Amino acid sequence: MSSLYILGKILSLPGAFLKAFWEHLVYKILKVPVESNAYLNIDEGLGHVEHDHPSSLLRLFLGNFLPGFLNFLLGLPPFLAGALGIVYLGVGPTVIETGAKAPIFYVYLLAYFIGGAFLCNIFPLLEDSHLLWEKLYSSKSNAGLIAKVLLFVPSALMLVGSYLEQYALNVLFMLVMLLVGIFA
């Protein structure tokens, strides 16, 4: 599991690095202590920063949500451009009607890779997602009803997404989609 996770993070390194940076920045703003600024340690924490437990539910939620959301916002436009170009339209390295070279294919490829790398790093570390879920919905939880209702969808999504990232399933999906787009 750990090696799958690390492989996934290495394949999406630009996104992993940026996600760790956003985490650090957000925790700094939220005044949550961060242990180190080594963003790319090759271990189960790759692409994340080791931090202390946030002191409130709001900080915990924002710490989990905002870094990934920033990566999502920045990754979506280039990823969509690349996916529409290569996967949907099927743009290849040459223009089929004329035989001319199509440099836009390589632009789409880069956009797909960078955008995809950002999108493969939008969920918190599994233990952080679990912690948020427990703070919200465990028997010991003292979260209010409104918080429980409002945060249900995002925290559930983050929990599921964390599992996807843990097993690098999102990276696998992106790769398969790209290969289908290029060859099929």
Add this chain to the structure above:
Amino acid sequence: MAYTDKENENLGLDTGEELVPEPEVKDLVEDEFTELIDSGESFDTVEELCPICNKRTVDGNDGSGSRYCSVCRKDMLKTPLRWQGFIAAVFAILFSGVGFILMAFTGLIANTVSMADSFAKGKQMTGALNYYHEAYKLTQEYNSQLKADNLFNYGTRSFVKEMKITALTQSPLTVGQNLLQANVESSAFNRFKLRSLMQHKEIYEKFMETRKAVEPIFIDYEETEAAKIPYDEIIAKLDKLKEGENADKYSPYIIEYYKTYAAVIAEKGTEAELEHMLKVKELAPEAGWLYNYYLADCYNRLGDTENLLKICDDLISENKNSIQAYSLKARTLATKGDMDGAFGVYKELESYNAGSSAAYALSAELHRRNGDVDKAIEVCEEGFEKSEANTELFRQYAILQLLKGDKEKAYKAASDAYNSSYYSRDETLELINTVALCAKLAGEEEMYEESVAFLEEHGQALAPSVVGVIDGTLTLQDVFLKGKGDVL
């Protein structure tokens, strides 16, 4: 407390204590546990040490959940952000901005292609083709705006989808020709993506080979009178092609198609044409593009409405935009006297081809044949206003004006139809006969002569109904309100 684990040795912590020899550790831990159990204190309250300094207890013991001591936490708050992170963030924002622009351009192309896809899914093939053309035009527009050739293109996948529909609605020969012009062999990517179209290329190549072999058989008879054409000899020569040493180079159904051509030039009659065309269907049922409309025409000429309606239904089920098939079906039903059925067909045509001038033309024709000339004129005028009027709409208007007795207006509409056909290349026998009739009745002799000459140039003559009206043996009402309701 002392530690023996190697992990903590390298933390750089100056404990000032000597490490306890390993065998004694076990005793120490056991003593501590025994002491704890004896005191009745809960395990939860055992104070945890900060994993960074290993000296002080963690703040979380007070219920805050912190995993570090207060001193280390204070230090951790000062952990600096990495400058590389800022560079990465700036790069990501810029890249995302560029990605957004790229997404906008590509999204507009993809949106047009998706419209085409949804039309194709609904079997509205002509609509689908129009949208694929639109997508292609869009890429050309972007490239010219950005002054960059081949920057944007609508993609190989869109090309393949467009070609598949072209094969269905026009002919695989068009696709085969396009593929030969396209850059098919240039890369493995293209070969793989275009594999589903390769059959059309083979059809085209076989067709060309067959045509090359057939042409010498017909070349001597291009100017020959029908009666002097040795029909049986031509048929025998064509049959021989199927058995010769190069037989596998030719398509038997294309050879059969040429037999139909032989029947046409030798004027062997509709039955002979039908017989050969049915053989084409038998040999290549998938080649509907080649035989369907021809069979429909044969059945129409023979008055075999049952088979004609069946073919129209097949054509419509393949392409809901097949205006010609709807018109043929509606006219056949109208001729049979089933006006409700004919109007039903018009409604179906209108629902899939809203705003098309062909729909207005058919509606006007049906109202006329139903005896409601005023309503038909109203429909035509609405069509002129709301659609890009086509040849047939002008022709219907000309017929209606004849029925109303306004010969000048009728002639003007017929002229408009004639001019429109010049640009859209849709001259028909019906059109030329209608133009000739309007010209004659309006006293436009020059135009009348031109129309007759045009027919003669194409081996045709004025339709008996037109001659009848000019001679006075038939009335306009006989021709346009009864029977087939048209000049032919």
